[in-house]
Amino acid sequence: MKGAAAPITEAATAPVPQPAGDDLRLPRIDRHVWLALLVAACVIFPRSFLIKEAHTEYFDDPFHVRKGLYYLTHWHQTTWDDHPPLGQMIGAFPMFVTGCWPQEPINPATWGAPMRYAVNEPDQPVHEFIVPRVQPFRSGMLYGHWLRPETILQLIAAWKCLLLLPCIAMIFQWVRALYGLKAAWLATAMLLIDPTVTSQTPTPAFDLISAESILLASLLIWRYFAAPSTRRVVWAGGAAAVAMSIKHTAIIMPGFVALIGLLQWVVRPWWKREIRRREWWSRVRPRLNAIGLGAIVACGAIWAFTLFDISAPNEYFRAATPGIRVHFSWLTELLYRAAEVPWPAGSYLGSIVEAVHHNRSGHPALLFGEKSQLGWWYYFPCVAVYKVPMGFWPVLLLGLASLAWRRVRWAEVSLLAPAVVWSLLLLTSHINIGFRHALPAYVMWMMLAARCVAPAGSAGWNGLRLVVAWGGVAFATVHVLSYHPDYLSYVNFPRLRAGSADKPYWAINDSNIDWGQGLKQIKAWMDAHPQPGRKVYLGLTPSSPWLASVPQSVSYYLGADRALTLRADLPPPTEGLLILSPVWEYGIYEEGNRYGFLKGVPPVDVIGHCTPVYDLDALKAARPSSRPAQ
Numbered sequence: 001m002k003g004a005a006a007p008i009t010e011a012a013t014a015p016v017p018q019p020a021g022d023d024l025r026l027p028r029i030d031r032h033v034w035l036a037l038l039v040a041a042c043v044i045f046p047r048s049f050l051i052k053e054a055h056t057e058y059f060d061d062p063f064h065v066r067k068g069l070y071y072l073t074h075w076h077q078t079t080w081d082d083h084p085p086l087g088q089m090i091g092a093f094p095m096f097v098t099g100c101w102p103q104e105p106i107n108p109a110t111w112g113a114p115m116r117y118a119v120n121e122p123d124q125p126v127h128e129f130i131v132p133r134v135q136p137f138r139s140g141m142l143y144g145h146w147l148r149p150e151t152i153l154q155l156i157a158a159w160k161c162l163l164l165l166p167c168i169a170m171i172f173q174w175v176r177a178l179y180g181l182k183a184a185w186l187a188t189a190m191l192l193i194d195p196t197v198t199s200q201t202p203t204p205a206f207d208l209i210s211a212e213s214i215l216l217a218s219l220l221i222w223r224y225f226a227a228p229s230t231r232r233v234v235w236a237g238g239a240a241a242v243a244m245s246i247k248h249t250a251i252i253m254p255g256f257v258a259l260i261g262l263l264q265w266v267v268r269p270w271w272k273r274e275i276r277r278r279e280w281w282s283r284v285r286p287r288l289n290a291i292g293l294g295a296i297v298a299c300g301a302i303w304a305f306t307l308f309d310i311s312a313p314n315e316y317f318r319a320a321t322p323g324i325r326v327h328f329s330w331l332t333e334l335l336y337r338a339a340e341v342p343w344p345a346g347s348y349l350g351s352i353v354e355a356v357h358h359n360r361s362g363h364p365a366l367l368f369g370e371k372s373q374l375g376w377w378y379y380f381p382c383v384a385v386y387k388v389p390m391g392f393w394p395v396l397l398l399g400l401a402s403l404a405w406r407r408v409r410w411a412e413v414s415l416l417a418p419a420v421v422w423s424l425l426l427l428t429s430h431i432n433i434g435f436r437h438a439l440p441a442y443v444m445w446m447m448l449a450a451r452c453v454a455p456a457g458s459a460g461w462n463g464l465r466l467v468v469a470w471g472g473v474a475f476a477t478v479h480v481l482s483y484h485p486d487y488l489s490y491v492n493f494p495r496l497r498a499g500s501a502d503k504p505y506w507a508i509n510d511s512n513i514d515w516g517q518g519l520k521q522i523k524a525w526m527d528a529h530p531q532p533g534r535k536v537y538l539g540l541t542p543s544s545p546w547l548a549s550v551p552q553s554v555s556y557y558l559g560a561d562r563a564l565t566l567r568a569d570l571p572p573p574t575e576g577l578l579i580l581s582p583v584w585e586y587g588i589y590e591e592g593n594r595y596g597f598l599k600g601v602p603p604v605d606v607i608g609h610c611t612p613v614y615d616l617d618a619l620k621a622a623r624p625s626s627r628p629a630q
Helices: 031-054 061-072 085-097 149-179 181-193 195-200 207-226 230-246 253-271 277-282 284-305 330-338 346-361 379-387 392-404 410-427 435-453 459-481 519-528 549-557 616-622
Strands: 115-119 127-131 365-367 370-372 536-539 577-580 605-607 611-615
Touching: 031 149, 031 181, 031 195, 061 085, 085 149, 085 207, 085 230, 085 346, 149 181, 149 207, 149 410, 149 435, 181 195, 181 392, 181 435, 181 459, 195 207, 195 435, 207 230, 207 253, 207 410, 207 435, 230 253, 230 284, 253 284, 253 410, 284 346, 365 379, 379 435, 392 435, 392 459, 410 435, 435 459, 519 549, 519 605, 519 611, 611 616
Parallel strands: 536 577
Antiparallel strands: 115 127, 365 370, 577 611, 605 611
16 A cells, blocks of 8 residues: 555664764664654653652752752852763753742742751750741752742652653664664663663752763764764864763773774774774874874863853862871972863862762662672662663563674674773772762663664564563553552562561662652651651761751742751750651661661651651560660
């Protein structure tokens, strides 16, 4: 019939033939790409809306939007920051365009009431005091504007979903070029289902945007080295600048460029016995010129992404403060002297120093009940055992096994090389607080695993692999949806451990389980379980008394009289009802183990898959001689 769609044949689903030079030739944009984008949009936009409808902001969200608005409004700031400006500006962009700036007067309807704290001394009555309101510019940056906080978060979620769609198209085309159409659909489905990707989509935090930018830069860098041209080197330099300006996870991008150049210009010709010494030396100079051009483009773009900032870098890192800069070499001291004068992109340079300082000093972390400041090299592989859906493991293992029947082509190194590089970066990181930091490498491994359904062998064997892979994806879909809308707290299956009371957060904690997102769910639980005559205590993540953004969200969503907010510098309560973040229970951010007496106690309920509820009166009656450790 005239105008009927052509049937999808095996040739149409096969990988795109790559040219002799091993340039990564992407398929043309056709109906499959548009269909993938349509499916993705129908999934991520409604899902993100439902997530933000059920959750409040994540703990880091006010910090990121505050910094982003600092840069976008050119408000001078002298506080340290270990993130480049661009990622935070992207997250705060919806607030900027809607006029929700820190200069505007406070709107009481969207601000909330003063917060009540509680002090509970042994054998003494509870003392309460009021903490007055503070300016939203200092703490609750999502509050006090003409728009409600919920509306602001929904706008940010829609903006982040819109930015994710081009990345999905890129992943679809990249996998399709390497392994065929069936593999492209499999990789896209895994990306849309994965709970870590899902939880990071609607938030102002930029872990997912960083992964998207690293993927784009890796693809364009490979394409340049495979088939050099001026246009491609400009695109590669610009993409590398975007990735490096969003998050310092991409700080190794110059080294990655050198690695791809070594692979494409040295290893590949030597492997294929194509090296001619005279010809190789004659290409050194133009290649160095091209690399120099890419570096100039990248440096210029990084400066542009700071909005052409000229400032002293030492305004942006803590190591410049008195009492911290000690035991430095003469070279380091010289660099600190240079950081005292204004430089182009001073905010970016200062954030690099702060990021290095942060990584060296580490971050409080927990793994399998053990606390550490510097983390563990095996942290992310262990957390993956909890956070990667069980249905994905057959796909990942089948992808590894596919090396036995489908040899690795040179074009696949375009994906394998960045996956290995960013995986090694994770193993050396001392900031072990969330699987979200592994997103760049994790997404690449999901893409590589899709090779398991690439055409190879008999039709029956191809069909069997399709059934196994899509069966695993279907199982993962059902299990991940069972956590809706609490995708951030997803754990692939419960682990039993003596004394743990089936608490997954004895093994993994912080933003793997609870990132302060459950205030609306806590309010709904309190409405459904009234406690007349009893005091209700609330401890949110993290337990730092100086972080006023958390109490502000509590006062807005719960009001001033619903619960008494605990402070990290005060003793724990001994009676009443305790709604406690697992970050408090395991004392990640404190020296003492003040809530350790709850570790083996089963909670009366768990709110939002992340926040346990304890009846201290029942616990006291069951163990009258016990007393919380002070």
